[in-house]
Amino acid sequence: MDELDQARLGGAPPRSDSLRLPEGVGLTAVGVALARARESARDDRLFDDPYAEAFVDAVGDETVAGMKVFGSYIALRTALFDDYLLAAARGGCTQVVILAAGLDTRALRLDWPGETRVFEIDLPDVLAFKYDVLGEAAEAAGHRRTVVPADLREDWGAALTGAGFSAQAPTAWLAEGLLPYLTDADNDRLVDRVGDLSAPGSRLGIEVVNPTTTYRGDVSGFKRMQSSIGAPWRSTQPDPSGWLIRHGWRPADAPTMEELHRRYGREAFLDERTGTGAGGLVTAVRGG
Ligand SMILES: C[S@@+](CC[C@H](N)C(=O)[O-])C[C@H]1O[C@@H](n2cnc3c(N)ncnc32)[C@H](O)[C@@H]1O
Numbered sequence: 001m002d003e004l005d006q007a008r009l010g011g012a013p014p015r016s017d018s019l020r021l022p023e024g025v026g027l028t029a030v031g032v033a034l035a036r037a038r039e040s041a042r043d044d045r046l047f048d049d050p051y052a053e054a055f056v057d058a059v060g061d062e063t064v065a066g067m068k069v070f071g072s073y074i075a076l077r078t079a080l081f082d083d084y085l086l087a088a089a090r091g092g093c094t095q096v097v098i099l100a101a102g103l104d105t106r107a108l109r110l111d112w113p114g115e116t117r118v119f120e121i122d123l124p125d126v127l128a129f130k131y132d133v134l135g136e137a138a139e140a141a142g143h144r145r146t147v148v149p150a151d152l153r154e155d156w157g158a159a160l161t162g163a164g165f166s167a168q169a170p171t172a173w174l175a176e177g178l179l180p181y182l183t184d185a186d187n188d189r190l191v192d193r194v195g196d197l198s199a200p201g202s203r204l205g206i207e208v209v210n211p212t213t214t215y216r217g218d219v220s221g222f223k224r225m226q227s228s229i230g231a232p233w234r235s236t237q238p239d240p241s242g243w244l245i246r247h248g249w250r251p252a253d254a255p256t257m258e259e260l261h262r263r264y265g266r267e268a269f270l271d272e273r274t275g276t277g278a279g280g281l282v283t284a285v286r287g288g
Pocket residue numbers: 025026027028029032033099100101102103104121122123126150151152153175176177178181
């Protein structure tokens with residue numbers, strides 16, 4: 001049994017002496033943690049992620065400095081999906097599956113209803129790094145949190161079910177910061193697998209990159225980072241709501257970037273992504 005298996009089963013193996021850092025696309029999760037750490041330090045923070053800073057400290061923020069330009073966008077998207085997941089859990093979704101969870105610590109930091117189980121799927125190296133950095137905090141989540149190392153381009157359903165997920169129970173799914181790194185064909189397969197595993201009442205939150213989005217900030221550093229770590233965006237989606245409808249989901253909330261700013265009181269338009277058209281963030285309900 002390796003360390004991850006033991007962690008999944010609630011054991012407490014000794015941690016490795018030398019930290020294994022994520023590589024490639026896994027490093028983008030550290031960039032998101034950097035944004036969450038910076039937001040958590042604000043007096044007017046939209047959420048508090050007390051674990052985010054430790055991930056950044058372990059890697060060093062120079063590696064992911066290119067993602068700073070998306071800091072306020074990531075803070076808004078985090079707040080939106082925090083609210084979506086909590087509302088879904090309180091509305092009857094007893095399972096939460098975070099696809100490409102990265103260094104997301106919602107399983108630890110949100111006030112879930114008692115019976116909620118949170119499954120985190122990501123690549124093995126990212127989950128191993130997360131396990132090593134979180135230390136005992138990860139164990140405090142007890143049986144609520146289960147990690148599932150898997151490649152989301154493959155058939156990950158059996159691994160999820162093997163980890164205790166039930167396709168008979170309503171689930172709140174989240175694909176945040178993932179779909180742009182996969183191809184259109186991968187994303188079609190992924191959303192169909194999610195649909196197959198979704199009982200009535202299930203919900204899904206997604207983030208895509210809308211190709212019509214314009215950027216106020218200079219994103220050249222981000223592009224350089226993507227190319228240096230070998231993690232380009234491989235797809236964009238101009239019509240996320242239409243895409244979800246075609247795959248059996250009814251969009252419930254699809255705020256424009258302006259609406260998102262207003263909703264969370266960031267009227268100064270601090271964000272780097274602008275535009276009044278469709279944003280890339282949508283939550284939906286299974287079925288018509
Ligand atoms: C930008 S990060 C987002 C992480 C997290 N959702 C968040 O918002 O904090 C992208 C994540 O996608 C994961 N990822 C990318 N391709 C993947 C794949 N094929 N299978 C599983 N995870 C993948 C990476 O390992 C990384 O953790």
